[in-house]
Amino acid sequence: MDNRPIGVFDSGLGGLTAVKELMYQLPNESIVYFGDTGRVPYGTRSNETITKYVFQDVRFLLNFDIKLIIIACGTASSVALEAVKKEFDIPIIGVVQSAAAKAVKVSTQKNIGIIGTQGTINSGSYERKIKQIDHLAATFAKACPLFVPLVENGYLDHEVTRLIAQEYLQPLKEKHVDTIIMGCTHYPLLKRTIADIMGENVNLIDPGAETAKYVKKLLKEKDMLAEAGAKPKYKYFVSDSIESFSKLGSLFLEKKINESVEKIDIEKY
Protein backbone atom coordinates (compact mmCIF):
# COMPACT_ATOMS: atom_id res chain seq x y z
CA MET A 1 0.00 0.00 0.00
CA ASP A 2 1.24 3.44 -0.87
CA ASN A 3 -1.03 6.47 -0.57
CA ARG A 4 1.50 8.93 -2.01
CA PRO A 5 0.25 10.71 -5.13
CA ILE A 6 1.18 10.03 -8.75
CA GLY A 7 2.85 12.97 -10.50
CA VAL A 8 1.76 13.74 -14.07
CA PHE A 9 3.05 16.47 -16.34
CA ASP A 10 2.47 17.67 -19.86
CA SER A 11 3.48 20.61 -22.03
CA GLY A 12 0.02 22.03 -21.44
CA LEU A 13 -3.45 20.82 -20.51
CA GLY A 14 -3.75 18.01 -23.07
CA GLY A 15 -2.20 15.65 -20.53
CA LEU A 16 -5.50 15.80 -18.67
CA THR A 17 -6.77 13.23 -21.19
CA ALA A 18 -4.32 10.83 -19.50
CA VAL A 19 -5.39 12.02 -16.05
CA LYS A 20 -8.99 11.25 -16.99
CA GLU A 21 -7.98 7.64 -17.71
CA LEU A 22 -5.99 7.44 -14.47
CA MET A 23 -8.97 8.67 -12.46
CA TYR A 24 -11.12 6.06 -14.17
CA GLN A 25 -8.70 3.12 -13.87
CA LEU A 26 -7.34 4.05 -10.44
CA PRO A 27 -10.07 5.91 -8.56
CA ASN A 28 -8.22 5.85 -5.22
CA GLU A 29 -4.96 7.37 -6.42
CA SER A 30 -4.11 10.98 -5.61
CA ILE A 31 -2.63 12.99 -8.48
CA VAL A 32 -0.41 16.07 -8.75
CA TYR A 33 -0.66 17.52 -12.26
CA PHE A 34 1.64 20.10 -13.80
CA GLY A 35 0.76 21.69 -17.17
CA ASP A 36 3.54 23.85 -18.60
CA THR A 37 1.07 26.31 -20.12
CA GLY A 38 3.63 29.15 -20.05
CA ARG A 39 5.84 27.28 -22.53
CA VAL A 40 3.35 25.17 -24.49
CA PRO A 41 3.71 23.76 -27.16
CA TYR A 42 6.72 21.45 -26.88
CA GLY A 43 5.98 19.78 -30.24
CA THR A 44 7.60 22.44 -32.40
CA ARG A 45 10.69 23.06 -30.24
CA SER A 46 14.21 21.62 -30.49
CA ASN A 47 15.28 18.48 -28.62
CA GLU A 48 17.66 20.53 -26.49
CA THR A 49 14.90 22.90 -25.36
CA ILE A 50 12.42 20.07 -24.76
CA THR A 51 14.95 18.15 -22.65
CA LYS A 52 15.70 21.24 -20.54
CA TYR A 53 11.97 21.78 -19.96
CA VAL A 54 11.37 18.13 -19.02
CA PHE A 55 14.13 18.21 -16.38
CA GLN A 56 12.50 21.29 -14.86
CA ASP A 57 9.07 19.65 -14.93
CA VAL A 58 10.38 16.54 -13.14
CA ARG A 59 12.25 18.62 -10.55
CA PHE A 60 9.07 20.57 -9.82
CA LEU A 61 7.02 17.39 -9.24
CA LEU A 62 9.73 15.97 -6.96
CA ASN A 63 8.78 18.69 -4.45
CA PHE A 64 5.73 16.62 -3.69
CA ASP A 65 6.00 13.26 -2.00
CA ILE A 66 5.14 11.33 -5.17
CA LYS A 67 5.63 7.64 -5.88
CA LEU A 68 5.82 7.72 -9.66
CA ILE A 69 5.90 10.21 -12.54
CA ILE A 70 3.97 9.94 -15.80
CA ILE A 71 5.10 12.04 -18.76
CA ALA A 72 1.73 12.50 -20.46
CA CYS A 73 3.19 14.51 -23.34
CA GLY A 74 4.00 12.49 -26.47
CA THR A 75 6.76 14.89 -27.50
CA ALA A 76 8.42 14.98 -24.07
CA SER A 77 8.19 11.16 -23.72
CA SER A 78 9.65 10.72 -27.19
CA VAL A 79 12.53 13.14 -26.82
CA ALA A 80 13.57 13.18 -23.17
CA LEU A 81 12.36 10.06 -21.29
CA GLU A 82 15.69 8.19 -21.41
CA ALA A 83 17.62 11.26 -20.22
CA VAL A 84 15.42 11.89 -17.15
CA LYS A 85 15.23 8.19 -16.28
CA LYS A 86 19.01 8.13 -16.04
CA GLU A 87 19.07 11.20 -13.81
CA PHE A 88 16.35 10.47 -11.25
CA ASP A 89 15.65 7.48 -8.97
CA ILE A 90 11.85 7.59 -9.02
CA PRO A 91 9.99 5.47 -11.63
CA ILE A 92 9.24 7.67 -14.66
CA ILE A 93 6.80 6.35 -17.23
CA GLY A 94 6.35 7.78 -20.73
CA VAL A 95 3.38 7.22 -23.00
CA VAL A 96 5.34 5.60 -25.84
CA GLN A 97 6.06 2.12 -24.45
CA SER A 98 2.51 1.07 -23.55
CA ALA A 99 1.03 2.47 -26.75
CA ALA A 100 3.62 0.70 -28.93
CA ALA A 101 3.04 -2.61 -27.12
CA LYS A 102 -0.73 -2.33 -27.51
CA ALA A 103 -0.42 -1.42 -31.21
CA VAL A 104 1.73 -4.47 -31.97
CA LYS A 105 -0.70 -6.64 -30.01
CA VAL A 106 -3.86 -5.58 -31.85
CA SER A 107 -2.44 -5.08 -35.35
CA THR A 108 -3.27 -8.19 -37.38
CA GLN A 109 -1.22 -7.13 -40.41
CA LYS A 110 1.60 -5.55 -38.34
CA ASN A 111 1.05 -2.45 -40.42
CA ILE A 112 0.98 0.45 -37.97
CA GLY A 113 0.44 4.18 -38.50
CA ILE A 114 1.70 6.82 -36.07
CA ILE A 115 0.41 10.38 -35.92
CA GLY A 116 1.81 13.10 -33.65
CA THR A 117 3.42 16.51 -33.45
CA GLN A 118 6.45 17.35 -35.58
CA GLY A 119 8.71 16.75 -32.55
CA THR A 120 7.27 13.30 -31.84
CA ILE A 121 7.42 12.21 -35.48
CA ASN A 122 10.96 13.55 -35.97
CA SER A 123 12.11 11.63 -32.88
CA GLY A 124 11.06 8.29 -34.39
CA SER A 125 10.34 7.07 -30.86
CA TYR A 126 7.20 5.07 -31.61
CA GLU A 127 8.78 3.36 -34.64
CA ARG A 128 11.85 2.37 -32.59
CA LYS A 129 9.73 0.96 -29.79
CA ILE A 130 7.48 -0.95 -32.19
CA LYS A 131 10.46 -2.49 -34.01
CA GLN A 132 12.01 -3.47 -30.66
CA ILE A 133 8.85 -5.42 -29.88
CA ASP A 134 8.41 -6.84 -33.41
CA HIS A 135 11.20 -6.12 -35.86
CA LEU A 136 9.05 -7.25 -38.78
CA ALA A 137 6.30 -4.71 -38.12
CA ALA A 138 5.93 -1.96 -40.74
CA THR A 139 5.41 1.61 -39.50
CA PHE A 140 4.23 4.77 -41.23
CA ALA A 141 4.49 8.08 -39.44
CA LYS A 142 2.78 11.38 -40.24
CA ALA A 143 3.03 14.70 -38.38
CA CYS A 144 -0.33 16.46 -37.97
CA PRO A 145 0.70 19.94 -36.76
CA LEU A 146 -2.72 21.59 -37.13
CA PHE A 147 -4.59 19.08 -34.95
CA VAL A 148 -3.50 20.76 -31.68
CA PRO A 149 -4.65 24.30 -32.58
CA LEU A 150 -7.87 22.90 -34.07
CA VAL A 151 -8.69 21.03 -30.86
CA GLU A 152 -7.73 23.97 -28.62
CA ASN A 153 -10.03 26.24 -30.60
CA GLY A 154 -12.93 23.83 -30.32
CA TYR A 155 -12.99 22.58 -33.93
CA LEU A 156 -13.65 19.01 -32.84
CA ASP A 157 -16.42 18.17 -35.25
CA HIS A 158 -16.11 20.63 -38.11
CA GLU A 159 -15.73 20.56 -41.88
CA VAL A 160 -12.30 22.19 -41.63
CA THR A 161 -11.04 19.50 -39.25
CA ARG A 162 -12.33 16.78 -41.59
CA LEU A 163 -10.56 18.38 -44.58
CA ILE A 164 -7.27 18.67 -42.71
CA ALA A 165 -7.60 15.14 -41.32
CA GLN A 166 -8.28 13.75 -44.79
CA GLU A 167 -5.11 15.39 -46.06
CA TYR A 168 -3.01 14.14 -43.14
CA LEU A 169 -4.41 10.60 -43.11
CA GLN A 170 -4.44 9.96 -46.88
CA PRO A 171 -0.83 8.59 -46.94
CA LEU A 172 -1.69 6.20 -44.09
CA LYS A 173 -4.78 4.99 -45.96
CA GLU A 174 -2.66 4.34 -49.03
CA LYS A 175 -0.33 2.20 -46.90
CA HIS A 176 -3.36 0.21 -45.63
CA VAL A 177 -2.41 0.54 -41.96
CA ASP A 178 -4.76 -1.44 -39.70
CA THR A 179 -3.81 0.39 -36.49
CA ILE A 180 -3.03 4.03 -35.67
CA ILE A 181 -1.32 5.35 -32.57
CA MET A 182 -2.79 8.78 -31.72
CA GLY A 183 0.57 9.99 -30.46
CA CYS A 184 -0.42 13.34 -28.98
CA THR A 185 -2.63 14.07 -25.96
CA HIS A 186 -5.04 16.16 -28.03
CA TYR A 187 -5.78 13.59 -30.71
CA PRO A 188 -8.19 11.33 -28.79
CA LEU A 189 -10.61 14.28 -28.94
CA LEU A 190 -10.57 13.86 -32.74
CA LYS A 191 -11.14 10.12 -32.51
CA ARG A 192 -14.52 10.20 -34.23
CA THR A 193 -13.23 12.24 -37.17
CA ILE A 194 -10.17 9.99 -37.53
CA ALA A 195 -12.33 6.85 -37.30
CA ASP A 196 -14.74 8.16 -39.95
CA ILE A 197 -11.87 8.72 -42.38
CA MET A 198 -9.92 5.54 -41.66
CA GLY A 199 -12.94 3.25 -41.44
CA GLU A 200 -14.15 1.19 -38.51
CA ASN A 201 -11.72 -1.69 -39.01
CA VAL A 202 -8.71 0.42 -38.10
CA ASN A 203 -7.71 0.27 -34.40
CA LEU A 204 -7.10 3.64 -32.79
CA ILE A 205 -4.67 3.54 -29.83
CA ASP A 206 -4.85 6.20 -27.10
CA PRO A 207 -1.43 6.31 -25.38
CA GLY A 208 -2.84 8.02 -22.27
CA ALA A 209 -5.35 5.22 -21.74
CA GLU A 210 -2.77 2.48 -22.38
CA THR A 211 -0.33 4.14 -19.98
CA ALA A 212 -2.97 4.36 -17.25
CA LYS A 213 -3.58 0.60 -17.63
CA TYR A 214 0.15 -0.08 -17.48
CA VAL A 215 0.60 2.05 -14.37
CA LYS A 216 -2.25 0.19 -12.68
CA LYS A 217 -0.54 -3.14 -13.42
CA LEU A 218 2.85 -1.85 -12.28
CA LEU A 219 1.56 -0.44 -8.98
CA LYS A 220 -0.30 -3.69 -8.32
CA GLU A 221 2.80 -5.80 -8.94
CA LYS A 222 4.92 -3.63 -6.66
CA ASP A 223 2.19 -3.44 -4.03
CA MET A 224 2.20 0.33 -4.39
CA LEU A 225 -1.52 0.93 -4.99
CA ALA A 226 -3.35 3.37 -2.75
CA GLU A 227 -5.65 1.81 -0.15
CA ALA A 228 -9.01 0.70 -1.52
CA GLY A 229 -10.83 3.17 0.70
CA ALA A 230 -8.47 6.09 0.12
CA LYS A 231 -10.13 9.35 -0.87
CA PRO A 232 -8.03 10.75 -3.71
CA LYS A 233 -6.71 14.32 -3.70
CA TYR A 234 -6.12 16.17 -6.96
CA LYS A 235 -3.76 19.12 -7.24
CA TYR A 236 -3.26 21.15 -10.42
CA PHE A 237 -0.37 23.47 -11.27
CA VAL A 238 0.28 25.55 -14.40
CA SER A 239 3.05 27.95 -15.48
CA ASP A 240 0.82 30.61 -17.03
CA SER A 241 -2.34 32.32 -15.86
CA ILE A 242 -4.91 30.08 -14.18
CA GLU A 243 -7.75 31.92 -15.93
CA SER A 244 -8.03 29.70 -18.99
CA PHE A 245 -7.35 26.53 -17.00
CA SER A 246 -10.95 25.67 -16.11
CA LYS A 247 -12.34 26.01 -19.62
CA LEU A 248 -9.61 24.21 -21.55
CA GLY A 249 -8.93 21.80 -18.69
CA SER A 250 -12.56 20.67 -18.60
CA LEU A 251 -12.41 20.02 -22.36
CA PHE A 252 -9.66 17.44 -21.87
CA LEU A 253 -10.78 16.04 -18.53
CA GLU A 254 -14.36 15.84 -19.84
CA LYS A 255 -15.72 17.01 -16.50
CA LYS A 256 -15.79 20.15 -14.43
CA ILE A 257 -12.66 20.86 -12.39
CA ASN A 258 -13.57 21.82 -8.84
CA GLU A 259 -10.14 21.65 -7.26
CA SER A 260 -8.01 24.75 -7.03
CA VAL A 261 -5.21 25.41 -9.48
CA GLU A 262 -2.01 27.27 -8.73
CA LYS A 263 0.43 29.15 -10.92
CA ILE A 264 4.15 28.44 -10.43
CA ASP A 265 7.38 29.82 -11.92
CA ILE A 266 8.83 26.76 -13.68
CA GLU A 267 12.04 28.58 -14.61
CA LYS A 268 13.07 28.33 -10.94
CA TYR A 269 13.36 24.54 -11.09
Next chain:
Amino acid sequence: MDNRPIGVFDSGLGGLTAVKELMYQLPNESIVYFGDTGRVPYGTRSNETITKYVFQDVRFLLNFDIKLIIIACGTASSVALEAVKKEFDIPIIGVVQSAAAKAVKVSTQKNIGIIGTQGTINSGSYERKIKQIDHLAATFAKACPLFVPLVENGYLDHEVTRLIAQEYLQPLKEKHVDTIIMGCTHYPLLKRTIADIMGENVNLIDPGAETAKYVKKLLKEKDMLAEAGAKPKYKYFVSDSIESFSKLGSLFLEKKINESVEKIDIEKY
Protein backbone atom coordinates in the same frame (compact mmCIF):
# COMPACT_ATOMS: atom_id res chain seq x y z
CA MET B 1 23.47 60.76 -39.03
CA ASP B 2 23.40 57.67 -36.85
CA ASN B 3 24.72 54.36 -38.12
CA ARG B 4 23.73 52.39 -35.03
CA PRO B 5 21.33 49.54 -35.77
CA ILE B 6 17.60 49.40 -35.17
CA GLY B 7 16.52 46.65 -32.76
CA VAL B 8 13.41 44.65 -33.65
CA PHE B 9 11.83 41.85 -31.69
CA ASP B 10 8.84 39.57 -31.99
CA SER B 11 7.45 36.53 -30.21
CA GLY B 12 8.74 34.47 -33.12
CA LEU B 13 9.65 34.90 -36.74
CA GLY B 14 6.48 36.69 -37.91
CA GLY B 15 8.14 40.00 -37.05
CA LEU B 16 10.30 39.50 -40.12
CA THR B 17 7.31 40.80 -42.13
CA ALA B 18 8.04 44.16 -40.43
CA VAL B 19 11.79 43.74 -41.05
CA LYS B 20 11.05 43.20 -44.74
CA GLU B 21 9.30 46.60 -44.82
CA LEU B 22 12.15 48.25 -42.90
CA MET B 23 14.71 46.88 -45.37
CA TYR B 24 12.59 48.20 -48.21
CA GLN B 25 11.86 51.64 -46.72
CA LEU B 26 15.26 52.14 -45.09
CA PRO B 27 17.84 50.20 -47.13
CA ASN B 28 20.84 51.71 -45.29
CA GLU B 29 19.74 50.82 -41.78
CA SER B 30 21.39 47.98 -39.90
CA ILE B 31 19.02 45.73 -37.96
CA VAL B 32 19.34 43.41 -34.95
CA TYR B 33 16.41 41.01 -34.85
CA PHE B 34 15.36 38.83 -31.95
CA GLY B 35 12.66 36.18 -32.41
CA ASP B 36 11.56 34.54 -29.15
CA THR B 37 11.04 31.17 -30.84
CA GLY B 38 11.61 29.28 -27.58
CA ARG B 39 8.50 30.88 -26.05
CA VAL B 40 6.32 31.59 -29.07
CA PRO B 41 3.34 32.23 -29.20
CA TYR B 42 2.68 35.24 -26.95
CA GLY B 43 -0.90 35.62 -28.24
CA THR B 44 -2.42 33.01 -25.96
CA ARG B 45 -0.50 33.87 -22.77
CA SER B 46 -1.49 36.06 -19.81
CA ASN B 47 -0.63 39.77 -19.66
CA GLU B 48 1.70 39.15 -16.75
CA THR B 49 3.71 36.56 -18.67
CA ILE B 50 3.77 38.65 -21.86
CA THR B 51 5.03 41.69 -19.95
CA LYS B 52 7.80 39.65 -18.30
CA TYR B 53 8.88 38.32 -21.70
CA VAL B 54 8.86 41.78 -23.31
CA PHE B 55 11.11 43.20 -20.59
CA GLN B 56 13.58 40.36 -21.22
CA ASP B 57 13.42 40.93 -24.99
CA VAL B 58 14.18 44.66 -24.58
CA ARG B 59 17.01 43.97 -22.13
CA PHE B 60 18.58 41.54 -24.60
CA LEU B 61 18.48 44.07 -27.46
CA LEU B 62 20.02 46.75 -25.22
CA ASN B 63 23.24 44.70 -25.28
CA PHE B 64 23.74 46.00 -28.81
CA ASP B 65 24.45 49.64 -29.47
CA ILE B 66 20.98 50.28 -30.93
CA LYS B 67 19.27 53.62 -31.53
CA LEU B 68 15.63 52.54 -31.41
CA ILE B 69 13.51 49.44 -30.67
CA ILE B 70 10.51 48.25 -32.67
CA ILE B 71 8.12 45.78 -31.06
CA ALA B 72 6.96 43.97 -34.18
CA CYS B 73 4.59 41.69 -32.27
CA GLY B 74 0.98 42.87 -32.14
CA THR B 75 0.35 41.11 -28.83
CA ALA B 76 3.50 42.46 -27.14
CA SER B 77 2.83 46.00 -28.46
CA SER B 78 -0.75 45.82 -27.25
CA VAL B 79 -0.06 44.46 -23.80
CA ALA B 80 3.35 45.75 -22.70
CA LEU B 81 4.42 48.83 -24.72
CA GLU B 82 3.49 51.40 -22.07
CA ALA B 83 5.25 49.45 -19.31
CA VAL B 84 8.57 49.14 -21.18
CA LYS B 85 8.45 52.74 -22.41
CA LYS B 86 8.27 53.88 -18.79
CA GLU B 87 11.22 51.72 -17.79
CA PHE B 88 13.76 52.38 -20.55
CA ASP B 89 15.22 55.60 -22.03
CA ILE B 90 15.60 54.45 -25.65
CA PRO B 91 12.73 55.16 -28.10
CA ILE B 92 10.47 52.08 -28.23
CA ILE B 93 7.90 51.91 -31.03
CA GLY B 94 4.99 49.48 -31.11
CA VAL B 95 2.97 48.54 -34.18
CA VAL B 96 -0.39 49.75 -32.83
CA GLN B 97 -0.06 53.55 -33.11
CA SER B 98 0.90 53.82 -36.80
CA ALA B 99 -1.65 51.23 -37.89
CA ALA B 100 -4.46 52.93 -35.95
CA ALA B 101 -3.57 56.33 -37.41
CA LYS B 102 -3.48 54.96 -40.96
CA ALA B 103 -6.80 53.15 -40.49
CA VAL B 104 -8.57 56.32 -39.31
CA LYS B 105 -7.03 58.22 -42.23
CA VAL B 106 -8.19 55.86 -45.00
CA SER B 107 -11.56 54.78 -43.57
CA THR B 108 -14.23 56.84 -45.29
CA GLN B 109 -17.08 55.56 -43.10
CA LYS B 110 -14.96 55.46 -39.91
CA ASN B 111 -16.05 51.88 -39.58
CA ILE B 112 -12.94 49.90 -38.76
CA GLY B 113 -12.40 46.17 -38.21
CA ILE B 114 -9.49 44.77 -36.20
CA ILE B 115 -8.27 41.18 -36.42
CA GLY B 116 -5.51 39.70 -34.25
CA THR B 117 -4.58 37.05 -31.72
CA GLN B 118 -6.71 36.50 -28.62
CA GLY B 119 -4.18 38.50 -26.57
CA THR B 120 -4.28 41.49 -28.91
CA ILE B 121 -8.06 41.52 -29.16
CA ASN B 122 -8.54 41.08 -25.39
CA SER B 123 -6.21 44.03 -24.77
CA GLY B 124 -8.44 46.39 -26.78
CA SER B 125 -5.29 48.32 -27.75
CA TYR B 126 -6.24 49.11 -31.35
CA GLU B 127 -9.75 50.24 -30.38
CA ARG B 128 -8.38 52.55 -27.68
CA LYS B 129 -5.84 54.09 -30.05
CA ILE B 130 -8.43 54.56 -32.81
CA LYS B 131 -10.88 56.26 -30.43
CA GLN B 132 -8.11 58.53 -29.15
CA ILE B 133 -7.56 59.71 -32.72
CA ASP B 134 -11.27 59.89 -33.64
CA HIS B 135 -13.69 59.29 -30.81
CA LEU B 136 -16.58 58.90 -33.26
CA ALA B 137 -14.98 56.03 -35.16
CA ALA B 138 -16.72 52.66 -34.78
CA THR B 139 -14.55 49.58 -34.22
CA PHE B 140 -15.26 45.85 -34.47
CA ALA B 141 -12.65 43.40 -33.24
CA LYS B 142 -12.39 39.67 -33.94
CA ALA B 143 -9.75 37.22 -32.71
CA CYS B 144 -8.55 34.80 -35.42
CA PRO B 145 -6.57 32.23 -33.40
CA LEU B 146 -6.14 29.68 -36.21
CA PHE B 147 -4.51 32.10 -38.68
CA VAL B 148 -1.04 31.79 -37.09
CA PRO B 149 -0.84 27.97 -37.18
CA LEU B 150 -2.33 27.96 -40.70
CA VAL B 151 0.35 30.38 -41.97
CA GLU B 152 3.16 28.57 -40.15
CA ASN B 153 2.11 25.31 -41.73
CA GLY B 154 2.04 26.81 -45.20
CA TYR B 155 -1.75 26.92 -45.68
CA LEU B 156 -1.60 30.34 -47.33
CA ASP B 157 -3.85 29.66 -50.28
CA HIS B 158 -5.96 26.67 -49.32
CA GLU B 159 -9.62 25.76 -49.05
CA VAL B 160 -9.29 25.27 -45.30
CA THR B 161 -7.88 28.77 -44.81
CA ARG B 162 -10.70 30.25 -46.88
CA LEU B 163 -13.33 28.40 -44.79
CA ILE B 164 -11.77 29.55 -41.52
CA ALA B 165 -11.35 33.11 -42.82
CA GLN B 166 -14.99 33.22 -43.94
CA GLU B 167 -16.09 32.18 -40.48
CA TYR B 168 -13.84 34.74 -38.75
CA LEU B 169 -14.60 37.63 -41.11
CA GLN B 170 -18.38 37.15 -41.39
CA PRO B 171 -19.17 39.35 -38.35
CA LEU B 172 -17.00 42.15 -39.80
CA LYS B 173 -18.80 41.88 -43.16
CA GLU B 174 -22.12 42.18 -41.36
CA LYS B 175 -20.88 45.38 -39.72
CA HIS B 176 -19.90 46.76 -43.15
CA VAL B 177 -16.39 47.77 -42.07
CA ASP B 178 -14.53 49.59 -44.85
CA THR B 179 -11.05 49.10 -43.34
CA ILE B 180 -9.39 46.19 -41.52
CA ILE B 181 -6.22 46.28 -39.44
CA MET B 182 -4.35 42.99 -39.85
CA GLY B 183 -3.18 43.13 -36.23
CA CYS B 184 -0.75 40.20 -36.21
CA THR B 185 2.56 39.81 -38.04
CA HIS B 186 1.38 36.65 -39.80
CA TYR B 187 -1.80 38.04 -41.29
CA PRO B 188 -0.30 40.01 -44.22
CA LEU B 189 0.57 36.59 -45.70
CA LEU B 190 -3.18 35.92 -45.85
CA LYS B 191 -3.91 39.29 -47.46
CA ARG B 192 -5.19 37.80 -50.73
CA THR B 193 -7.59 35.44 -48.96
CA ILE B 194 -8.84 38.23 -46.69
CA ALA B 195 -9.25 40.61 -49.66
CA ASP B 196 -11.20 37.98 -51.63
CA ILE B 197 -13.65 37.56 -48.79
CA MET B 198 -14.01 41.23 -47.81
CA GLY B 199 -14.12 42.59 -51.37
CA GLU B 200 -11.74 44.98 -53.06
CA ASN B 201 -13.23 48.14 -51.56
CA VAL B 202 -12.09 47.28 -48.06
CA ASN B 203 -8.68 48.74 -47.05
CA LEU B 204 -6.30 46.25 -45.46
CA ILE B 205 -3.75 47.84 -43.11
CA ASP B 206 -0.41 46.11 -42.46
CA PRO B 207 0.91 47.41 -39.10
CA GLY B 208 4.50 46.35 -39.89
CA ALA B 209 4.53 48.41 -43.09
CA GLU B 210 2.94 51.43 -41.42
CA THR B 211 5.41 51.25 -38.54
CA ALA B 212 8.37 51.10 -40.95
CA LYS B 213 7.08 54.28 -42.63
CA TYR B 214 6.64 55.95 -39.25
CA VAL B 215 10.15 55.00 -38.12
CA LYS B 216 11.56 56.41 -41.35
CA LYS B 217 9.81 59.73 -40.70
CA LEU B 218 10.91 59.78 -37.06
CA LEU B 219 14.59 59.07 -37.81
CA LYS B 220 14.54 61.74 -40.52
CA GLU B 221 13.07 64.35 -38.17
CA LYS B 222 15.62 63.55 -35.46
CA ASP B 223 18.47 63.40 -37.98
CA MET B 224 19.11 59.83 -36.89
CA LEU B 225 19.07 58.11 -40.28
CA ALA B 226 22.06 55.99 -41.30
CA GLU B 227 24.39 57.55 -43.87
CA ALA B 228 23.09 57.26 -47.44
CA GLY B 229 26.07 55.14 -48.45
CA ALA B 230 26.05 52.90 -45.35
CA LYS B 231 26.12 49.18 -46.03
CA PRO B 232 23.55 47.67 -43.67
CA LYS B 233 24.37 44.74 -41.39
CA TYR B 234 21.68 42.28 -40.36
CA LYS B 235 21.95 40.12 -37.26
CA TYR B 236 19.39 37.51 -36.26
CA PHE B 237 18.90 35.90 -32.85
CA VAL B 238 16.39 33.29 -31.69
CA SER B 239 15.71 31.54 -28.38
CA ASP B 240 15.19 28.03 -29.79
CA SER B 241 17.08 25.93 -32.29
CA ILE B 242 18.34 27.78 -35.36
CA GLU B 243 17.42 24.81 -37.57
CA SER B 244 13.94 25.92 -38.54
CA PHE B 245 14.93 29.58 -38.77
CA SER B 246 15.92 29.66 -42.45
CA LYS B 247 12.79 27.97 -43.74
CA LEU B 248 10.19 29.83 -41.70
CA GLY B 249 12.23 33.04 -41.69
CA SER B 250 12.37 33.13 -45.49
CA LEU B 251 8.59 32.70 -45.61
CA PHE B 252 8.09 35.95 -43.71
CA LEU B 253 11.03 37.88 -45.13
CA GLU B 254 10.08 36.74 -48.64
CA LYS B 255 13.73 36.24 -49.55
CA LYS B 256 16.55 33.89 -48.65
CA ILE B 257 18.38 34.69 -45.41
CA ASN B 258 22.13 34.55 -45.93
CA GLU B 259 23.26 36.09 -42.65
CA SER B 260 24.08 33.88 -39.71
CA VAL B 261 21.62 33.32 -36.90
CA GLU B 262 22.51 32.69 -33.27
CA LYS B 263 20.66 31.01 -30.43
CA ILE B 264 20.56 32.79 -27.07
CA ASP B 265 19.18 31.98 -23.61
CA ILE B 266 16.53 34.68 -23.15
CA GLU B 267 15.81 33.60 -19.57
CA LYS B 268 19.15 35.15 -18.56
CA TYR B 269 17.99 38.68 -19.37
